[in-house]
Structure formats: C-alpha cells, structure tokens
Amino acid sequence: MDRAPYVDMVFGPQTLHRLPKMYDHAIHSNESSIDISFPKVEKFDAFPGVQDADPSAFVSIMEGCSKICSFCVVPKTRGYEVSREPDQIINEIKDLANKGVREINLLGQNVNAYRSKNKIGEKLKLSDLINLVFSINGIDRIRFTTSHPLQFTDDLIEVYRNPKLANYLHLPVQSGSNRILKLMRRKYKVERYIDRIEKLRIVRPDISISSDFIVGFPGETEKDFEETLKLVDDIGFDQSFSFIYSPRPNTTAAEMEDDVPYKVKLERLQLLQSKINKNAKKISNKMINTSQEVLVEKHSKKDMNQLTGRTENNRWVNFDGPASLIGEFVNIKITEALTNSLRGRVFETN
Ligand code: SF4
Incomplete structure (x- = not known):
C-alpha cells in the first residue's frame, strides 16, 4: 500500500467473498484495506447458490496443497490443503441435481488429499465422498480433478467399479525420470505411478489417462527425457497438459540453474506432444463405429x-x-x- 497509495483494496483467493464488505469500508471510511488471510472454508458458505446450471458442473471439495513441489507456487498462493465438510458438498450437489445437472466434477488442487469427518465423527476420504455422490438421484456421471499419484490409493481404484465414475483419469506424473521427480520433490517414483495405472486398468481396462508434464526442468538430460518418452509409450497417455519449464518466483527450483537451452526445451516439448497426440488420434480412430x-x-x-x-x-x-x-x-x-x-x-x- 505504501508503494501504491492509489490502491483501495487488496484481497487473496481465500478472501474473495469479503470483497463487498471491503468495498463498503473503502467507500465509507476513505481508508484502504488488506485481507490476504486464509480463513479455512468460510468462502464456500458465502457464495450465492447457482441459479441456472449447465448439465455439467464443477463443485469445489477442497483447496490448497501441502505437497510443496519444488517448481510450484500453489501452496504459497492458495495455502495448505483444506477440505469442505461432506454435508455442505452433498447439499450443493443435490441442489445442482434439482436444477438439471447430470455430471459433477469434484474439484481441488489436490483432490485426493480430501480429508473430512461426517456428523458422527467418522473420517472420510475422497473415495468415501464419491460413494456418497453415487447415491444422489439425477447425478449419473462423476469426474474428479486434479489428483496426485502419492494419494492415489487402492480405495480410490476400488470406486472405479461403479460405472458412474467416468472412464477418464487425469493423474499428473510430470516426468518419467526418477532423478527429475526427486529434484521436483514429487515424493513418488515412476514405478509407483506405473503400479497405480496397472492396478486401475485391472478394474477399468480401457480407461483414458491424461497427465501434466514439465519438460526442460533444471538438470534434465537427454536420458531423463527419453525416460519420459518411454513412460508415455508404456502408459499410452490419451491427453497431456505439457509445458516448458520456467522458474516461478519464491520456489526452490528457481534457485537451481535453468540449464536446458530454450531450443532444446522446445524440441522436447514438440516431441512429447506429437507422441501423445498420435496416441490420442489412435484412440479416437478406434472409437469410430462404436x-x-x-x-x-x-x-x-x-x-x-x-x-x-x-x-x-x-x-x-x-x-x-x-x-x-x-x-x-x-x-x-x-x-x-x-x-x-x-x-x-x-x-x-x-
Ligand atoms: S504441483 Fe500440484 S501437488 Fe505440487 S505443489 Fe503444486 S499443486 Fe501441489
């Protein structure tokens, strides 16, 4: 505020709902105000209900992330993981179902870190919450995003036995090299990722898998990148959200030497994307006449x-x-x- 005296209000992603009060305060008191605190889940209570809903709707079930990957600013900007109470979520989904919504996408930065308790104090995980959503009349398709391989546990694989859970999973792996995963501080190895997908494919043999990838992370060698390409072949990814690494301020990766030349990063990105696009086209072609x-x-x-x-x-x-x-x-x-x-x-x- 000292640097920018013309600014009246500063608020963060968790205090967005306090904007009307801050606005009133700024208008009536002629004072500027700052609220960048992280009240746990108060924000969700404050949002008005949806009036007209599309057939597919997003419902936030948690926010923030406690994983602290070395390249990511989310824990600093969105705070650590906080989960909404199951009753609140279920009531919101029932309301959406009454308004004609047929598909729900359970949303969170790290959705499978969902942890809460029901009214009688029993602990609930994402798989328990999904089981509750299965029983809501009118909701016939459920998705969730985004997941972390570390908490992609067996109970979550089990819920895929219910056909209401869409035959699609976005599970970001980021790299196929254990050395790079360690530098990224992802806290799992490639073997863990492959094991999760193999187990899931026992339940859902033809499930589509998508992932985020970062290419050209500091220290990524040709061999590391080849391991990523091998993983792409082994898993048969259907979609990717892939990016060239660039340092984000206030992250530990930003202190590492960004030593992969831009031209090499670009070539790697193009190679990766063309491989995944080819695979996606193959899957699409197989769908013809089905x-x-x-x-x-x-x-x-x-x-x-x-x-x-x-x-x-x-x-x-x-x-x-x-x-x-x-x-x-x-x-x-x-x-x-x-x-x-x-x-x-x-x-x-x-
Ligand atoms: S990349 Fe994902 S898991 Fe890692 S810190 Fe960021 S939000 Fe969390």
Whole structure:
C-alpha cells in the first residue's frame, strides 16, 4: 500500500467473498484495506447458490496443497490443503441435481488429499465422498480433478467399479525420470505411478489417462527425457497438459540453474506432444463405429444447428439433434475422428 497509495483494496483467493464488505469500508471510511488471510472454508458458505446450471458442473471439495513441489507456487498462493465438510458438498450437489445437472466434477488442487469427518465423527476420504455422490438421484456421471499419484490409493481404484465414475483419469506424473521427480520433490517414483495405472486398468481396462508434464526442468538430460518418452509409450497417455519449464518466483527450483537451452526445451516439448497426440488420434480412430454415451451440454459453437457433448473419455462430439436433448445422456454412433473432436449421430436417448 505504501508503494501504491492509489490502491483501495487488496484481497487473496481465500478472501474473495469479503470483497463487498471491503468495498463498503473503502467507500465509507476513505481508508484502504488488506485481507490476504486464509480463513479455512468460510468462502464456500458465502457464495450465492447457482441459479441456472449447465448439465455439467464443477463443485469445489477442497483447496490448497501441502505437497510443496519444488517448481510450484500453489501452496504459497492458495495455502495448505483444506477440505469442505461432506454435508455442505452433498447439499450443493443435490441442489445442482434439482436444477438439471447430470455430471459433477469434484474439484481441488489436490483432490485426493480430501480429508473430512461426517456428523458422527467418522473420517472420510475422497473415495468415501464419491460413494456418497453415487447415491444422489439425477447425478449419473462423476469426474474428479486434479489428483496426485502419492494419494492415489487402492480405495480410490476400488470406486472405479461403479460405472458412474467416468472412464477418464487425469493423474499428473510430470516426468518419467526418477532423478527429475526427486529434484521436483514429487515424493513418488515412476514405478509407483506405473503400479497405480496397472492396478486401475485391472478394474477399468480401457480407461483414458491424461497427465501434466514439465519438460526442460533444471538438470534434465537427454536420458531423463527419453525416460519420459518411454513412460508415455508404456502408459499410452490419451491427453497431456505439457509445458516448458520456467522458474516461478519464491520456489526452490528457481534457485537451481535453468540449464536446458530454450531450443532444446522446445524440441522436447514438440516431441512429447506429437507422441501423445498420435496416441490420442489412435484412440479416437478406434472409437469410430462404436456407440458412446454422451452428455449433451449445448449447441455446437461452429454450427448452431448441431449439438455437442462429451464422451466418458472427455472427447467433444458434434452431431445433429433437437435442442430438447440438452441435459440428456444420449448414445451416439461415432462416424468421424477429427484432431480435437469427434462427429457422430444419435442412436437413442437414455
Ligand atoms: S504441483 Fe500440484 S501437488 Fe505440487 S505443489 Fe503444486 S499443486 Fe501441489
């Protein structure tokens, strides 16, 4: 405030809901105010309920992260892990279901670190919460994001036996090299990651797996990168959110020498992405002539006469159909696989 006297209010991600009060204070007192505290989950109580909901909705179940990866600012900006109470979450989802929502995406920076207690004091983990969501009428598809391999435990794999959990998992591995994972302070080894996916594929043999990758982390050698490419082949990733490493202020990685030349980082990123894109195209091609359950979400952006929705494995499908199908699960025969979407035609509504 001393450096910027023209600023009236400063608030953080956990005090966003206090903005109206801060605004009133600034208007009436002519004083500036700062609130960058981390009240636990008070924010969620303060948000107004949703009026009109889309067929697919996000519901925050926890915030923050206590993992402290060496490259990441999240624990410093969002605070450590805090979980909402299960009753609050379930009531919010029931309310959304009453408004026509059919798919819920349970959201958090580190969603499988969810820990809470029910009214009688029993401890609940993410798998317990998902089991509660399974029983909510009207909610027929559940997703969760983002997970950490360390807490991707057997109980979470078990809940995949319920077909309401979408056949898609985003589980960020970041690198296929144990040496780099250690420098990243990810606290697991590649073997752990592979073991989790192998166990999951016993329950869901054709599940689609996506991951985040960072290429060109300080000290990443050609051999480290080749190990990442090998992991991509071994797992058969379907999607990636991959980035070139760049230092973030106030992280321990920022103190390491950023020694991989930009040109090399770029080449590695292109190689990684083209490998994963090829695999994704292969998976899309295999879907041609199959029937896919699609939640119809809206009119297609490119053609208002068409509808669009997502398959279980998170692919957008465009097809002809009446607007009355929006909000319904529809079986679509896939007729064409494009780079970023599919085309199909309606078989039947559920
Ligand atoms: S990368 Fe993910 S797990 Fe690691 S500190 Fe950041 S939010 Fe947490």
